[in-house]
Amino acid sequence: QARISESSFNFKSGYGYDDLGRDQIEEVYATAMQAESALVRIQFSSGTHVLATCLRGLLQRGDDVLIATGIPYDTILPTFGELTLLSDDDEKAETFKYSASKQSLAATGVSVRAVNLTAAGHPDPERIEAALLPHTRMLYVQKSRGYSSRRALLSAEISQLRKLVDRVAPGCLIMVDNCYGEFVEDREPTAYGADLIAGSLIKNPGAGIAPSGAYVCGRSDLVKEVAEAMTAVGVGGEIGPSLGFNRHILEGIYFAPQVVEAATAAAVFAALLFQKAGFAVAPLPEDERGDLVQTIQMENAGQLKAFCEAVQAAAPVDAHFTPIPSAMPGYDCDIIMASGSFVQGSSIELSADGPLRPPYTAFLQGGLNFWNARLGAMLALERVLGL
Template identity: 40%
Template sequence: MWVLSCAIPSAYPAHLPKASLSTLTTVRSSSLVSVPTLDHPFVPEVVKAVDSLYPEFRAVDNLVARNTSRVLKAFQNARVGSHHFGGSTGYGHDEAGGREALDQVFAEIVGAESAIVRSQFFSGTHAITCALFAFLRPGDETNVIISFWQLLVLPMIPWRKLLERGTLLGWVLLKILELSIEKFLYLAEDGGLDWDALGSALRPHTKCALIQRSCGYSWRQSLSVDEIGKAIKIIKMQNPNCFVMVDNCYGEFVEMIEPPMVGADLIAGSLIKNPGGTIAPCGGYVAGRRKWVEAAAARLSAPGLGIDCGSTPGDIMRAFFQGLFLSPQMVGEAVKGTLLVAEVMASKGYKVQPLPRVPRHDTVQAHEHFVGTAILAVQLGSREHLLAFCEAVQRSSPVGSFTKPIAGTTPGYASEVIFADGTFIDGSTSELSCDGPLREPFTVFCQGGTHWIQWGLVLGEVLKTI
């Protein structure tokens, strides 16, 4: 097998020698799995992948620079100062302008009229729910939710059963909003949007179209902002009064534009994903048209209170501002991590989504494995392999490396789920984590990473395990 005998290359691929693998030497080993030597932390498969990804990593650096420039300008325009970092107690009436400044900064960054960024959103799903309530009311019989979940392609199964077996957001629609789902938009055969079907999907009474940007727990392509913009145009042409809501989780800063810039009425997401920069300890956001942001805020608090109340005790405001500023860089590292994971796993015969070296539209990387001629998604072919993958990731984490992840039920998830997330903030998928629902086809979803090098180290443990 191949084992490295060269010096450790620079952490950044730009400085790697073009012939780095030519310095490898062949060494006999009783193991069938490549292992790192004492003078190099990466297994050879990872070194080879890093060396080959130089152009892609450089493109990510350009993306980070463009997005950081936009973020910096928004901070400067809002005249952010240290006085904005102070917390407040009780009702939050004496808060020193931090909420207003943070909302202004966030709105400018995503190209929205208004935004509400709050610790009181305890998850992205909570923020999305408040945003949907801005448009819709429980029991409405005239709502159409246009959804792009691959799970919903399954034929001859009522939508209610699909949602019961589906994603967290599907569970919200079923259990909380109690909306009448009149129509789903299925995916095309290539896994993208079915544009022909979308062109005739809406009716005059359609009130809202919901677009999920990320793939979520489904084996499909995540949507680019350009695709979302095209979908919005088609929707508005059919019904100008139809509101468009975008679940923006995992998509922030992965591109140079955001959905409000292409016509989305509202977007929502979590601060312990991309826009928290791995520093925000909690929270979520809603952004978009001012009228509807205020309506969502009234659902978060109460009518008449809106955005003017809510304490932020301690040092949370500083974490929100600093995390938002760091977000483009942290997202860039996560994108590099997905590129590296895809490159290595594909080289080992696993089917990956997205494919290696294709543009990213979110920070999720999924894996399948070919067994014979059948694709058994997570695959790793079985429940046991999915558990083993997540256990390997947990062992490679900075927090809780000594623990073993156990699959179980989680509020809002219809299936058993296993999480590997040795993170400093509980549930912070923007750091480094993987998870997967324990149902066929057993797909593992990898997210985040404060620096791509951690994924390089994790992959060595994963390859030894599976």
């Protein structure tokens, strides 16, 4: 359909005008995500980068954002700047300040509020309906769990949010942080009514091949606004050279479903292995999954360190290094990260991390092939148990 050919891999530099391969990549992504349009660029450095660009591009002074999935992932919080977590009792609403930057949404006059999920981890329709305001511009949804104990949402759950928003606040758009969720299910949130989704190419859709970058898919008018926030008004997606990375990005999405399948199987194996050893795991081995992340509850910081050290030792790259807990931008405590990957920070490759704070949860994800990820899980259990 996109008419990919060898010429699609040509190197484009400078402004990047008339980059045929780049345009074809965006057609491939739009088709795969069942979206009107797509923006896929190597110039995005992370999921947080593309999400922040979407938020800044779509929101303006006086707008309101309602987060339907509680407090989101740590690294996006400074972009929000300030967030009010609503409660059934208005007097118990809590406001958290994350950044004094003039670039934050709060500093530009955007209000950000959040409602928690239900006790079972589903979007709470009653709380959301009560919180939607006439000037609520966006319902923001984080599909994955982030560094929390909540479950990942399934794409089909977006359809209920779509019906609710259309009934209560027809002018409100739904944006989904789709990181870690791509190709885990047979359809993406855009197929169920999300207006916009975004994610990183060094996660699922890049398959460990794309060296950097991120994507935005959804309504054409919204994608155009994000493109102008990425570059400049009037220029939008017309510039931004692919710099010879078109082949890597295309090969990445070509292999992504197969690689995600292997990583999902590895997560199920790790869940079953640690569950049988007496550890609390989520999701359970038999649960339906909406993302790649597997959590395993450690008893203390020492076990969390041992877990990550073992995953690092099983990696194909930098296996001889030992991960050291350290401060990281966007987090309020030390983080330990194991990632012996071909692409720096790639979480579709076997990786593990966790914040050194109670309840000392290890977050395991990725694996370019099942057998290497299986080895990592087995070695991690040995190290944690001191065998």
